[in-house]
Amino acid sequence: MSPAELKRAAAARAVGLVEDGMRLGLGTGSTATIFVELLGEKVRAGLSVVGVPTSEATRRAAEAAGIPLTTLDETPDLDLTIDGADEIDPQLRLIKGGGGALLREKIVAAASRRMVVIVDGAKRVDTLGRFPLPIEVVPFGLVATTLAVAAAIRSAGCAGPLGIRKGADGTPFLTDGGHLILDAGLARIPDPEALARALVAVPGVVEHGLFLGLATGAIVAEAADGQSRIVTLGAA
Numbered sequence: 001m002s003p004a005e006l007k008r009a010a011a012a013r014a015v016g017l018v019e020d021g022m023r024l025g026l027g028t029g030s031t032a033t034i035f036v037e038l039l040g041e042k043v044r045a046g047l048s049v050v051g052v053p054t055s056e057a058t059r060r061a062a063e064a065a066g067i068p069l070t071t072l073d074e075t076p077d078l079d080l081t082i083d084g085a086d087e088i089d090p091q092l093r094l095i096k097g098g099g100g101a102l103l104r105e106k107i108v109a110a111a112s113r114r115m116v117v118i119v120d121g122a123k124r125v126d127t128l129g130r131f132p133l134p135i136e137v138v139p140f141g142l143v144a145t146t147l148a149v150a151a152a153i154r155s156a157g158c159a160g161p162l163g164i165r166k167g168a169d170g171t172p173f174l175t176d177g178g179h180l181i182l183d184a185g186l187a188r189i190p191d192p193e194a195l196a197r198a199l200v201a202v203p204g205v206v207e208h209g210l211f212l213g214l215a216t217g218a219i220v221a222e223a224a225d226g227q228s229r230i231v232t233l234g235a236a
């Protein structure tokens with residue numbers, strides 16, 4: 001099965017977790033977008049939910065799907081967030097932010113009683129780090145912040161190239177919050193908690209893509225014998 005078919009299988013299973021009246025966090029990325037589209041079908045058939053989008057892209061997708069939207073200011077306590085991930089380890093620790101939405105995604109996940117991650121099997125790893133870790137920084141003082149981030153990475157026992165993310169046109173990628181992203185190619189992150197602590201201590205770092213202790217469950221769609229097989233982790 002193709003990665004797109006696996007993503008759809010995981011997203012479809014997640015729609016089954018949604019109950020009438022729920023306040024939902026709506027994740028960002030290709031997998032979360034499929035979830036939004038499938039959820040929209042349920043809403044048009046009569047399901048009543050409200051959603052908080054984690055990016056402007058998801059806001060547009062949810063509006064197109066007919067999902068009623070709210071904000072965290074209006075609805076600060078969410079029942080369930082469904083979101084994709086770039087990597088997931090056996091402890092449900094994640095790397096997120098490949099699409100640049102990590103800041104809003106983390107705020108929304110932290111405001112949710114449950115966060116269920118939807119991924120294809122290729123995202124499962126024993127040790128986080130194969131996917132470059134996104135680190136969101138303010139533009140002011142970029143060189144000084146980058147040097148401090150590199151030192152923080154070393155202090156957590158990691159090493160690897162650190163580069164500013166560029167868009168398709170070659171200019172620096174800007175997040176929805178107007179920040180820049182440094183991508184750290186670390187290969188292995190032996191102690192994600194130590195790295196997270198070191199990164200948040202750097203002035204100029206807005207957020208990083210390590211989601212630790214936030215996911216309560218995961219729905220993993222894997223290919224097996226030409227069919228998709230759903231594996232659930234945690235409470236999903």
Ligand SMILES: O=C[C@H](O)[C@H](O)[C@H](O)COP(=O)(O)O
Nearest residue numbers: 029030031084097099100101
């Ligand atoms: O910023 C983007 C998000 O963290 C996504 O959830 C993550 O990159 C996974 O995206 P996709 O489902 O497209 O692989």
